[in-house]
Structure formats: C-alpha cells, structure tokens
Amino acid sequence: MKTVFEKSVPGREGCWPEEPKSKIEDFIPTELLREEAGMPSLSELDVVRHFTLLSQKNFGVDSNFYPLGSCTMKYNPKFTEVVAAMPGFAKLHPVISQLKGAGRHCQGALEVIHETESLLSELTGMAAFTMHPMAGAHGELTGVMLMAAYHRDKGNKKTKIVCPDSAHGTNPASAAVAGYDVVSVESKDGIITPEALAEVLDDEVAGVMMTCPNTLGLFETHLQELVEMIHEKDALLYYDGANMNAIMGKLRVGDAGFDIVHLNLHKTLGTPHGGGGPGSGPVGVSERVKPFLPISRVEKLEDGQYYLDYDAPKSIGYVAPFYGNFGVYLKAYAYMLRLGREGLTRATEGAVLSANYMRKRLENHYEIPYNRICMHEFVASAVEQAKNGVRALDVAKALLDKGHHAPTIYFPLIVKECLMIEPTETENKETIDRFIDDLIEIAEIAEKNPEKLQAAPLTTSVKRLDETKAARSMVITDDIK
Amino acid sequence: MPYVPHSPEEIREMLDVIGVDSVEDLFAEIPAELRPKSFALPKGKSEMAVLQQLGEMAAKNTTDLTSFLGAGFYDHFIPTAVDALSSRSEFYTAYTPYQPESSQGTLQAIFEYQTAMARLMDMDYANASVYDGGSALYEATLMAVRKTRRRKIIVSEALNPIYRVMLDSYTTNLNLELVTVPHNHGRTNVKSITAAVDKDTAAVIVQNPNFFGSVNDFTEMFAAVHEHKALAIMSTYPVMQSVLKTPGQMGADIAVADGQSIGQPLSFGGPYLGIMTCSKALVRQMPGRIAGRTEDEDGKPGYVLTIQAREQHIRRQKATSNICSNQALCALRTLIHLCLLGEEGLRRTAILSVERAHYAAERLTAINGVEMFTKGPFGNEFAVSLPVNAFEVIDKLTERGIIPGFPVGRYYEGFENVLLVACTEKTTEEQIGIFAEILRGTI
Numbered sequence: 075m076k077t078v079f080e081k082s083v084p085g086r087e088g089c090w091p092e093e094p095k096s097k098i099e100d101f102i103p104t105e106l107l108r109e110e111a112g113m114p115s116l117s118e119l120d121v122v123r124h125f126t127l128l129s130q131k132n133f134g135v136d137s138n139f140y141p142l143g144s145c146t147m148k149y150n151p152k153f154t155e156v157v158a159a160m161p162g163f164a165k166l167h168p169v170i171s172q173l174k175g176a177g178r179h180c181q182g183a184l185e186v187i188h189e190t191e192s193l194l195s196e197l198t199g200m201a202a203f204t205m206h207p208m209a210g211a212h213g214e215l216t217g218v219m220l221m222a223a224y225h226r227d228k229g230n231k232k233t234k235i236v237c238p239d240s241a242h243g244t245n246p247a248s249a250a251v252a253g254y255d256v257v258s259v260e261s262k263d264g265i266i267t268p269e270a271l272a273e274v275l276d277d278e279v280a281g282v283m284m285t286c287p288n289t290l291g292l293f294e295t296h297l298q299e300l301v302e303m304i305h306e307k308d309a310l311l312y313y314d315g316a317n318m319n320a321i322m323g324k325l326r327v328g329d330a331g332f333d334i335v336h337l338n339l340h341k342t343l344g345t346p347h348g349g350g351g352p353g354s355g356p357v358g359v360s361e362r363v364k365p366f367l368p369i370s371r372v373e374k375l376e377d378g379q380y381y382l383d384y385d386a387p388k389s390i391g392y393v394a395p396f397y398g399n400f401g402v403y404l405k406a407y408a409y410m411l412r413l414g415r416e417g418l419t420r421a422t423e424g425a426v427l428s429a430n431y432m433r434k435r436l437e438n439h440y441e442i443p444y445n446r447i448c449m450h451e452f453v454a455s456a457v458e459q460a461k462n463g464v465r466a467l468d469v470a471k472a473l474l475d476k477g478h479h480a481p482t483i484y485f486p487l488i489v490k491e492c493l494m495i496e497p498t499e500t501e502n503k504e505t506i507d508r509f510i511d512d513l514i515e516i517a518e519i520a521e522k523n524p525e526k527l528q529a530a531p532l533t534t535s536v537k538r539l540d541e542t543k544a545a546r547s548m549v550i551t552d553d554i555k
Numbered sequence: 556m557p558y559v560p561h562s563p564e565e566i567r568e569m570l571d572v573i574g575v576d577s578v579e580d581l582f583a584e585i586p587a588e589l590r591p592k593s594f595a596l597p598k599g600k601s602e603m604a605v606l607q608q609l610g611e612m613a614a615k616n617t618t619d620l621t622s623f624l625g626a627g628f629y630d631h632f633i634p635t636a637v638d639a640l641s642s643r644s645e646f647y648t649a650y651t652p653y654q655p656e657s658s659q660g661t662l663q664a665i666f667e668y669q670t671a672m673a674r675l676m677d678m679d680y681a682n683a684s685v686y687d688g689g690s691a692l693y694e695a696t697l698m699a700v701r702k703t704r705r706r707k708i709i710v711s712e713a714l715n716p717i718y719r720v721m722l723d724s725y726t727t728n729l730n731l732e733l734v735t736v737p738h739n740h741g742r743t744n745v746k747s748i749t750a751a752v753d754k755d756t757a758a759v760i761v762q763n764p765n766f767f768g769s770v771n772d773f774t775e776m777f778a779a780v781h782e783h784k785a786l787a788i789m790s791t792y793p794v795m796q797s798v799l800k801t802p803g804q805m806g807a808d809i810a811v812a813d814g815q816s817i818g819q820p821l822s823f824g825g826p827y828l829g830i831m832t833c834s835k836a837l838v839r840q841m842p843g844r845i846a847g848r849t850e851d852e853d854g855k856p857g858y859v860l861t862i863q864a865r866e867q868h869i870r871r872q873k874a875t876s877n878i879c880s881n882q883a884l885c886a887l888r889t890l891i892h893l894c895l896l897g898e899e900g901l902r903r904t905a906i907l908s909v910e911r912a913h914y915a916a917e918r919l920t921a922i923n924g925v926e927m928f929t930k931g932p933f934g935n936e937f938a939v940s941l942p943v944n945a946f947e948v949i950d951k952l953t954e955r956g957i958i959p960g961f962p963v964g965r966y967y968e969g970f971e972n973v974l975l976v977a978c979t980e981k982t983t984e985e986q987i988g989i990f991a992e993i994l995r996g997t998i
Contacts, residue, residue, distance in 0.1 A: 075663065077667050082897075087897075087899075088894070088895050088896055088900050089636070089895040089896060090897075090899055091896075091900060091903050091904055091907060092903070092907070092980075093903065094903055094906040094910050096906065096910050097906070098798045098905070098906050098909065101909050101910070101913050101932070102798070102909070102932045105772065105800070106772055106799060106932060107799060108677070108800050111796070111898060112898070113675070113893055113897055113898040113901055114671075115897040115899065116894055116895075118636060121640075121891065121894045121895050122636055122640065124894070125640040125643075125887075126643065128659070128663055128664055129640075129646050129660050130645065131663070132649050132657070133654075133658065134644050134645045134646065134647070134648035134649040135644075135649075136644035136648045137644070137645055137648075138657070140650065142650055145651075147650055149558055150648060151558060151602075153605070153606060160613040161613070162612075162613025162614055162615070162618055163613050163616065163823065164821070165630075166618055166823040167622060167624045167628065167630065167823075168823050169626050169961055170617075173958070174946040174947070174949060174950045175953075179616065179620070180823065181615045182611075182615030183612075185612055185615070186612060193596060196596050197594075199591065199592065199593075208687065208690070208825065208826070208880075209686060209879065210879065210880065211867070211879040211880065212686060212690070219725075219727070219728065223727075243868040243869070243874070243879075244867050244868075246872035247871060247872060247876070247877035249872065250873070251876060252728055252729075253728040256871075256872040295584055297589065298586070298588065324582050324590070324591070325589055325590065325591065329589065329590075329591055329592045344558075346644075347649070347650050348647050348649070348883050349649040349650070349660075349665075349884060349887070350651040350652065350661065350882075351880040351883050351885070352880070352882045390724055390727070391720060391721075392689075392720045392721045392724050393721070393724060394689070395627075395688070395689050395717045395718070395721065395813075395827075396824025397824045398824070398825055399825040400826075401820070401822040401825060401826050402825070402826055404609075408605050411597070411600055411605045411608065412600060412601075412602060412605050413557055414597055414598045414599025415594055415596035415597070416598070416599060417556050417558075417599040418596065420556040420559050421556075421558070421559060423578045423581075424556075424559040424561055427561065427570070427578055428561075428569070430575075430581055431573055434572050434574070435572060447573075447575075471656065474656055479650075480654050480657075485868070499558070499559045500558050500559065502561070503565045503568075529852075531656050535656070536655075536659060536855055536857035537851040537853055538851060539851050539857045539858075540849045541655075541849065541861070543850060547847075547849070548847060549847055549849075550666070550846065550848075550862075551666075551669050551670040551673045551679075551680060551681070552667070552670040553670065
C-alpha cells in the first residue's frame with residue numbers, strides 16, 4: 075500500500091484552521107525561518123481511508139486471539155476508554171497543579187493518583203507506589219535507581235546486579251543503563267536454586283531482579299530461602315511484574331519479602347498497548363525504600379484534600395515530567411474498581427486454568443520442556459518438528475494463517491525452538507480449543523508436508539517478510555538525504 | 556465474573572483434562588506462609604457505578620478556565636478524525652509488532668511517522684518514539700556519551716527546567732558531569748556555551764524556541780561544538796518547527812521534542828511521546844524501536860521492526876538502551892494529526908499561534924509596569940516582567956476564570972515577578988483582551 079507521502083497531492087485541502095491575518099515574516103526574521111517541511115497534502119477522506127485500510131492489516135485482541143507469552147494480551151474492557159476521554163481528565167493541563175493554591179483545580183486527578191497507588195499497594199503488599207514510570211522497562215530503571223539511592227544513603231559500595239538467565243532482556247539492560255555490572259545466575263530445571271544464587275551473591279551485589287512466576291511460567295519454589303540469602307547481604311530484591319497476572323490474590327510480593335516491584339498495567343490491569351505503547355509501569359516499594367521514591371508524591375490532608383509533596387530530600391528526583399501516563403493508569407484504576415478483589419483473583423485463576431489446560435492437551439504433540447503445573451503461561455518447543463525442518467518461526471507463521479496471533483518465539487533464550495504461550499483469562503474455551511486443534515494440525519503437517527509450513531503465512535496482507543534485507547538496506551524513512 | 560468467560564461446566568472439564576480436583580490445586584506450589592496477609596481491595600462494582608464514580612472525580616477538576624499555560628505543553632485543537640481513527644481497535648488493542656505479517660498497519664504507520672518526524676526536524680532518521688520529550692533528551696545524552704566516550708554535558712539554563720531536573724536524576728549514578736550555563740535575561744547564552752566546550756565535552760544541549768519562548772539560530776555555535784568533536788543536541792517544539800529554521804539546517808546531530816502538541820490531549824501529563832531524530836552517523840546509537848521497509852517472498856513491499864541488534868531483547872546488558880515499549884499509539888495520533896492538517900494546515904496552526912502571542916504581548920505590555928522579559932524574536936510563548944509577584948497574580952486571576960500563565964519563579968530564583976504566557980490557535984483576541992483588562996485592574 076502506498077504511503078501517505080506517495081498519496082500526497084500538492085494543494086489538496088486537508089482539515090485547515092482559519093487563515094492567519096499575518097505572515098510569519100511579520101514576527102520572526104527570515105533568517106530564522108525554514109522552507110517547506112514536506113508534510114503530506116491530502117483530503118480528510120484520503121486520510122480516513124488510508125488509516126482505516128492500514129488498521130485492517132493489523133491483528134489486535136479485539137479481532138484475533140493473541141497468546142503472546144510474557145505480554146499478557148488480555149481483553150481490555152471498552153468503558154475505560156470513556157473514562158480516559160472524560161473532559162475533566164483529558165483537558166487538564168499538568169502544570170495547573172504547580173500554581174499557587176491551584177491544587178484545588180485538580181483534586182479529582184490527585185485523588186485518582188492517590189487511590190490508584192493505594193489499590194496497587196494493597197494488591198502487591200508494598201508500602202507505597204509511584205505512578206511516574208511510563209512503561210515496564212522505565213519502572214525497572216526507576217527501580218534500579220532506587221536501589222542505588224538506598225545503598226548510597228547507607229554508605230554501601232555495591233557495583234553488581236544479579237539477573238537470572240531466564241530474565242526479560244530489559245532487566246539486564248536496565249541494570250546496565252543505570253550504571254551497574256550485570257551478573258547472570260543459571261536456572262536449574264527452570265528455577266533458581268539457593269546453590270546457584272550462592273555462587274554469584276557477594277557483598278558487591280546491590281540487588282537481584284526476579285520474575286515470579288518466571289518466564290518459563292514456573293513458580294520459584296525456593297523463593298523464601300532466596301529472599302533470606304539476598305537480604306543477608308543487604309541486597310534488595312526486585313520483582314519484575316510482567317507476570318503479575320499469575321498471582322493476584324494468591325501471592326503478594328511485599329508479603330513475600332520483595333523490596334521493589336514494577337507492574338505493567340498494560341499487561342495485568344486492562345489497559346491496551348496501542349501497537350507498542352503507551353504503557354504504564356508504576357513502581358511499589360517496601361518501607362525502607364520509600365524515602366527514595368521519585369518527586370512528587372500525592373498526599374492526603376486530614377480534611378480530605380489532596381496535595382503534591384515535593385519535600386523529599388532522599389528522593390531519586392524526577393523520572394518523568396509530571397505524573398506518568400495519567401490517561402493510561404486512569405483505565406487501570408477503573409478496571410480495578412470494576413473487578414474488585416474477587417474479580418482480580420478470578421482473573422488470575424482463569425489465566426492459570428487456561429494455561430494448564432492448554433499445556434496438558436498439547437503435551438503429546440509438542441515437546442513441553444518443563445511439563446508440570448505452570449502458572450499463567452508455559453513453554454512448548456518445536457524441537458521435534460525441527461527434525462523435519464519446521465522451526466518455531468514456521469509454526470508461528472502457520473498460526474497467523476489460522477487467524478491467531480503467534481505465541482512469543484525464541485524466548486526465553488534458554489529453551490530451543492521455544493514457543494511461549496499465554497492464553498489469558500478472557501478467552502473462552504472454544505477459542506482455546508480451536509487454537510490447540512490448529513497447533514495439533516500444524517504438528518501433523520510438519521510430519522507429512524513440512525514445506526507447506528515453511529511457505530506460511532499465505533493469508534496475511536504480505537507473505538513472509540525478509541528481515542535480513544531490512545536490516546542490511548536500512549530503509550527507515552521514505553526519503554533519505 | 557467480569558471478562559472471565561469460563562462456565563462452571565467448562566472449568567470442571569478443564570480441570571479433568573489437567574488431572575487436578577480444583578482450581579486452588581493449581582496454586583499448590585505457593586506455600587501457605589507466602590499467601591497474602593491481606594487482600595482488602597474493595598468489592599467489584601458494575602460498569603455503570605464505576606463510570607458514575609469516575610465522572611464525579613473528573614468533575615472535581617476545573618477545565619473551563621481560559622488558560623495561557625504552556626511551559627512546553629500546549630492546548631492545540633485536535634481534529635475529530637484523530638480520535639476516530641486512532642480508536643480503531645485493530646490499532647489500539649495490538650501489541651508491539653513482533654509478527655510483522657499480521658502487523659502491517661502498525662508498522663507502516665510507524666514508518667510514515669518516522670518519515671514525517673525526520674522531515675519536520677530536517678534530520679536523516681527518526682525512531683518510533685520514546686516516552687516523552689524529557690526521556691528523549693536523556694536518551695540523546697547517552698547517545699552522545701557512547702559516541703564520543705566523553706563525560707561532560709553542557710546544558711543551557713534556558714532549556715525547559717522540567718527536563719533539566721530529569722537529566723539530573725537520570726545521570727546521578729553515571730559519573731557524568733553536567734554543566735549548566737546560565738541564561739541571559741531569557742536568552743540562550745550562546746557565547747558562554749561556546750566558551751565552555753572543550754575536548755572533554757560529549758554534547759551541548761539547547762532548546763529552540765527556548766523555555767522563555769525566544770527563537771534562536773545555533774548554526775555558528777554548533778559549528779564550534781563540532782570543531783571540538785562534540786555533539787549538538789537540540790530540543791524543539793514540533794508545531795513551531797513547521798516554520799522555524801530547522802535543527803538540520805543548524806547542524807544539530809540529534810533533535811528531540813515532546814510530541815504532545817500534535818495530537819495528544821493534555822491529560823494531566825500523559826501519555827505524551829518523545830520524538831527522536833538524528834543524523835545518519837548516529838542511527839545505530841539511537842535507542843528504541845525502528846520500522847524498516849523490506850520485501851516479502853513475492854517481492855511485495857512490507858515493513859518490519861529493524862536494526863534490532865541494538866535492542867534489549869537481543870543484546871541484553873549490552874543493549875543501546877533498555878527501552879521496550881514506545882508510545883506507538885501516540886505516534887499514530889501525531890501522524891494522523893499531521894496528515895489531516897497537511898503542510899498548509901500545520902503552518903497555519905503555527906502562524907495563528909504566533910500571531911495571537913504577539914497580540915497578547917502588545918496588549919499586556921501596554922499596561923503600566925508590565926514589560927517584555929523575553930528579548931528578541933519569539934514564537935507563540937513569551938515572558939513578561941510584572942511590577943508584582945507572578946504567583947499572586949496567577950492566584951487572583953484564576954479566581955476570575957483566567958490562568959494567566961506559568962510563574963517563572965517556580966524554577967528560576969530571583970524571577971518571581973516573571974510570567975510565562977502561551978497562546979495557541981485556540982486562543983481568541985477576545986480572551987486576550989479580557990486577560991489584559993483584568994490584569995490591568997489587578998496590578
């Protein structure tokens with residue numbers, strides 16, 4: 075399909091504002107001005123049709139099953155969109171809160187922040203939350219900065235952060251970006267053992283970043299012992315909340331001894347991810363990390379009024395210009411109010427039930443490397459199919475032809491030909507059964523007719539795309555100077 | 556239970572296949588001692604009740620005041636079709652496009668967004684957006700540190716103070732030296748910045764128009780920066796970029812902006828998006844997602860996420876940055892907004908905003924004791940000195956239904972009488988007139 079730039083016709087009228095009375099030269103000297111910017115010229119219908127047609131080339135949760143492991147692509151209820159668009163929220167300028175006495179003009183917004191933080195604290199068992207981080211990885215970076223501030227305040231000299239080999243790639247990247255050396259700990263039978271941790275855990279370790287259940291979908295059964303070992307070294311324990319959907323109502327990470335946690339609201343709490351963002355990655359902390367939270371914090375006065383507190387001498391400072399992705403966590407707040415404690419627990423139960431059902435029904439058709447009770451996701455492997463030349467990638471593309479989005483493939487890195495599957499709680503049994511049946515059929519075709527799978531997908535708007543060519547030729551704008 | 560479709564019979568069937576007696580058995584590995592000490596969340600509510608509750612909270616915010624607030628974030632008109640198109644669920648309920656064949660809509664939109672941003676900034680390349688203008692500046696700083704292997708960063712004090720405090724926070728653990736060069740009565744101090752550049756300098760960071768609205772040309776300064784093999788980073792305001800001399804023309808290596816002003820509601824601070832563009836030489840240092848054009852098996856053009864070898868999911872701790880989520884939906888809104896306005900519409904938006912701001916400046920400075928603080932050319936925002944404390948003026952005028960602007964003294968000590976005033980194409984001459992008259996009666 076042609077790009078908007080290729081469709082542009084000079085002089086075609088778009089959605090123009092009124093004509094100015096003056097020329098720009100009347101106000102700003104010519105030498106400070108530019109020539110044309112090269113924006114496209116289209117009619118409103120041209121634009122509407124272009125983007126409508128583009129949308130039809132996309133899979134979203136509303137159109138297709140999206141079992142993308144570690145990403146929790148559940149259905150997001152529609153009413154939360156209405157909440158975020160309410161003019162009382164959408165039209166509110168963020169600096170209004172910084173004017174003298176103007177906290178009175180944003181009491182509703184401050185209340186949303188305060189209440190969302192309270193609900194998240196209860197959900198996770200943490201002492202306090204900040205809503206400032208704008209994505210999960212941004213929450214991780216904030217978390218690592220909090221670790222650094224904690225150790226700096228205590229006079230600790232610590233230079234390392236430990237990440238398991240199954241960690242999300244963002245964990246080691248966040249630790250490194252914040253200035254730490256990254257040490258890897260190997261998992262055994264899919265989980266971290268106290269022995270393996272002991273090998274890397276020394277006095278220089280500032281913190282350990284864990285995902286529990288981990289990216290293999292397994293609960294860390296040595297968790298209590300690991301927590302004790304880590305705290306003995308005065309290291310902090312970080313919880314990567316990407317897999318939070320597996321434990322709501324069943325485990326609170328604060329009660330379990332974690333010091334810092336980030337949540338991916340777009341994964342667990344019903345906020346859509348928009349094709350890659352925006353997200354929201356609030357960070358919760360235990361009592362001893364609380365003094366270091368980012369500026370500012372919303373506090374409540376005895377008379378019920380809310381205000382912004384900037385007085386935090388030990389704070390890591392500002393990680394966002396204002397209060398994070400407010401419009402996103404408004405939706406998460408509404409989602410939590412709607413589901414309540416029973417609904418959130420039930421969501422977790424549904425997700426775990428569906429994942430185990432799927433794992434069990436697939437076990438005779440695909441290798442399941444860790445075939446035991448899993449949490450909300452599990453890992454299958456196409457190693458058997460690979461013997462016939464059908465790789466995880468081919469299975470993924472064949473699933474696209476069947477009308478499903480593919481699972482996450484080739485992650486975690488420690489499993490060969492990995493397919494990480496996460497059905498979520500919102501898909502009904504018919505959809506789950508159809509997906510399983512399609513995967514079984516693909517396994518059968520892999521035996522008899524492998525080349526058919528290597529040609530997939532055939533039903534999408536384009537056939538299999540050449541990613542190597544893209545990286546080599548690097549055409550990333552419509553026109554390169 | 557809302558959004559969980561399993562019926563009791565289906566649950567029974569699924570448990571039988573798994574071979575356990577109850578759903579609770581699936582959680583047997585979580586020991587009793589680790590179970591929640593409390594889970595005192597409120598009981599769930601109906602959709603209607605939640606909508607009503609949130610409606611009441613929204614009503615506690617005041618959004619019907621005439622506002623001259625800017626400070627980097629502006630209330631421009633958003634064409635109706637932006638909401639209509641970006642709320643198509645195929646866009647907003649999709650994830651990061653890891654399977655390109657089923658994500659061509661998102662990928663082509665990102666590719667077009669990258670093209671639009673590169674053109675607007677007059678730079679070679681753009682990424683698919685980062686979180687916001689401040690994190691874009693921080694990522695740009697890290698790009699310069701990686702590229703030059705130097706540790707000194709020179710920052711103009713006329714750079715938005717919100718971004719300066721963010722830079723401070725992010726660099727605390729990184730052993731970087733941030734040198735802030737004072738502004739000169741709201742002007743970016745080009746001479747002092749140029750004099751501060753040396754062989755240890757990784758980058759200089761300036762803004763155009765700067766925080767006080769002053770419009771600049773940094774061409775000569777950037778040339779001096781390059782003589783020291785340091786990089787030039789420029790923060791901009793994308794609407795004004797349709798008329799102003801470009802970062803590319805001035806020789807910037809990296810140009811960033813907050814994209815809020817094109818397509819995003821103010822929404823109390825987010826979601827916005829960080830626009831990031833750079834020269835060809837720096838593209839492999841640029842963080843975040845990038846869409847590239849390629850072909851399918853039949854030679855038909857298509858798009859994929861590309862040059863991912865820089866990214867966290869492949870390079871882990873050696874990655875260029877930790878960025879995973881971008882602001883794809885916000886970038887889509889910016890792109891659609893730009894397409895609807897087109898070249899002419901964007902220029903008109905900028906010129907109308909500048910026209911109104913100059914009218915406002917004229918009316919305000921006609922008042923006894925009110926003087927221009929911003930010297931020289933300015934765009935749609937400017938600062939005035941008042942004979943009285945700006946905080947007090949804001950307080951009084953807000954009571955009369957007008958937020959007259961932002962108090963510069965909030966961030967700049969000694970400038971408590973300075974008021975920063977912004978206009979957009981939505982600001983009317985009538986509103987400006989009322990503002991001026993009330994101000995006249997107040998001071």
